Amino acid sequence: MKTKVLSLLKKNYPDYVSGEEISRQLGISRTAVWKHMRKLKESGYEIEARSKVGYRLIQTPDRLYEHELTALLKASVLGKKIVYRETVGSTNELAKELAQKGAQQGTVVIAEEQTGGKGRMGRIWYSPAGQGLWFSVILRPRISPVDATKLTLVCAVAVANAVREITGLAAGIKWPNDILIDNRKAAGILTEMSAEIDKVNYMVLGIGINVNFNSKTVPADMAGIAMSLDEQTNTKISRIDLLAAVLNNLDMLYQDFTQGKFAAILSAWKEMSVTLNRWVKVVSPNTVDEGIAFDIDDEGILILMKKDGSMKRILSGDVSLR
């Protein structure tokens, strides 16, 4: 009902709608209308109440509420179920817990803040309240674990596409799945899976995007490495629009992927790549390699051409551009 009251306010925006009108259209008492207005205000909606005239919406809060997001989604798989939290340890951990309990494919776990956000290789992902997008998507593709890398690349393309759509910035992809702008990291993806040897049970794609960082509160060691989209646009970016764009893009590409159209997605990945044809250093747990990032093969594996002309397949590691 709160959502229905909100819809009426939005429909009449920026004009007033009388309490009587709301009461009549929704079949609720004037007291109920008043109570819903109070709840909306508590949720951060700025609403002006003028006696004998009615209510009008002044401003929608910068929140990732389910009812706001749902209105923007065109997805057929993603966002069928949305789990929203003000604060959470890690959206990936919560998503894995839900997936373990049987959460359906397409479930999206969203938090305004992560207190223990995770990056690749056990790193921390700085996730302050309201300053970025921290969310995880549960997928249940019928693939073998060896094909999981591909889905990470699919996700990177979706995020880069969405950032380009909403901000107009030239988002690039660093292998395997960092989103860079101007050589600094604007977004990252942490893919986790539960699998048998030859069958994925579920995958959790965790996505972190630095949107509107408060530069005063960003940890010093992130300066020069991480960046926030608003630094480049010089204007605040609508987080919910960007979130919807990522989900809509990922939904489309995921369907292509499940229909065997990975080759086209890999082409898009290559077009946005900032890694290919550059001299890179790759630090893996046990080795350090340098060479030209020669290609990404059909499995999503980086092919490095070393100084002596030999080729090496890189399954994992940290790539830095030289």
Add this chain to the structure above:
Amino acid sequence: MKTKVLSLLKKNYPDYVSGEEISRQLGISRTAVWKHMRKLKESGYEIEARSKVGYRLIQTPDRLYEHELTALLKASVLGKKIVYRETVGSTNELAKELAQKGAQQGTVVIAEEQTGGKGRMGRIWYSPAGQGLWFSVILRPRISPVDATKLTLVCAVAVANAVREITGLAAGIKWPNDILIDNRKAAGILTEMSAEIDKVNYMVLGIGINVNFNSKTVPADMAGIAMSLDEQTNTKISRIDLLAAVLNNLDMLYQDFTQGKFAAILSAWKEMSVTLNRWVKVVSPNTVDEGIAFDIDDEGILILMKKDGSMKRILSGDVSLR
């Protein structure tokens, strides 16, 4: 304290030990001794109490109690922590839950009965109370998901070794990890993992061994496919001895594996293989292939030589011997 009382009974087996003696040695009251005897009897221990003489142990129950198992373990990693349940849905499910909450490497989850035992490819694993071994081991190897198949082969070798040791039966391995005796399945392994793209978080090796089936209660559709070890030995097999043997073997091989000695384990696997050099049919989700099982490569992948002489790498599937 119950365990200490049991130890005293075992030390004096098959003789009596007086209540006074137990009371003195353990520094507990005669009433306490009596209470512990009652608890042991409740746990299935057959204890004879003779007034003015004392207590003596008649028989240890056919149960997989932690204190009985621990006494048989020589393992340095496996069994550090043992979780024992009379009945459980699936030991793999419980193990995954515990692993998710941080359970240490080497944790073993054991159940007398599984009400929802799982096999490969979503099949059911028949797991009646006390008639087999149904258990799962949590490992945290520092490997990439692509190397997970290897660990499945390691586990198959451990189970086959243990069955040979305890029963003297010529246990064979059918790719990837079924244990066959006389062409029928005596044991199976279900490997599950939680992983990032390039890093395993944890693995759960679920092992089911049909030990002393009551042939009257076995489902009809398993006849001819599954078998129970005691059918071949014609004598009841000690489940706890077999369990300890599997864990001791797996512990040793796992350490070899983590020290890079997979090649030697693969050789052992090949020696016990009933698949290699035979005409096989491989049913995968999307394809059916026939050919000679030509080799297992260094990654644990089956190499099939087809009629036309071409080779095909088989990552997963159901193999049947022709």
